[in-house]
Amino acid sequence: MKGEIMISATEMTVQLLDGDTWERGEIVIVGRPVILQEWFRKLVEWEMHLAVMPLSRITGGPYDGGHVLMAVGDARLYFAVPAAAIPALRPWLSDRDYAELLRRTTR
């Protein structure tokens, strides 16, 4: 890739957020960062699916340019996901959500 740094999926991490705080528009990290593949395994284990919210983009901080995604199952959890991880989310999202996420991410 010309001029782009490729980060492998084993290095990318997502971060669980405090749900109450996110619903008021602030990002407060909960717990430790989780490697992407581990996160996917947990989502399967917890029988959760991912959804793209009307508001998702993160500006500033370590996840700048990434998105907050909602995982829904027995509960609703919110995760900060780096922009570089979006291609790996393709199997997890509807075509519409995935296209929207790409559109929001493109600068």
Add this chain to the structure above:
Amino acid sequence: MMPGAWGDDRGGRDADVSRQPMQATEEQREAWRALGREKFRDSDHQRYAQSHRSTESLREAGRHGYQATAERYGRDYAADLLARHRREQPTRPEREMQGLLAELGAQEGRDYQREHKVAPGVYADFAWPERKVAVEVHGGAHQATFFLERGMPEREERRTAVYEREGWTVHVVTDRDLREGREGTRARMRETLAVATGGGR
């Protein structure tokens, strides 16, 4: 995989997000021009902008994120957007509660509201606004040690305090109540419905 609800600009029952485009007077427009970007902090302009929102403006909101949307349209508007999305993405326990209420003859929209705003930043899972009765459905996260150690009980106390301050009665139903004590929960909900609907059921 459940399809996403992105871009769906259905109006629904968001009482705080007017569906009727507001008209601005020339004086107002002049005042807003003079304010520049500060107009986004003006409550009249926020209401005006909200009323003219479109699917495209919602898409742009997502593009720019929560903070930018809150700045432009007001924090309540941004919170309402997320609440509407939560309504379209119920958790499994919430779906079970919907099913239980349906068995008791209560229908969403007609008899009760979901994600109803009780106060800024606080939305009831299930609500009967006329009688100020709410049901909060607590899923697995509420009982998980991980969240219990990270302030979940304190957050729930704060929410309960808001309900009380606003004059609401709130009933908590847990995931376990729905899975293992369904008959008892059904009886509780029947009583709750009787109160919430004025004894009509």
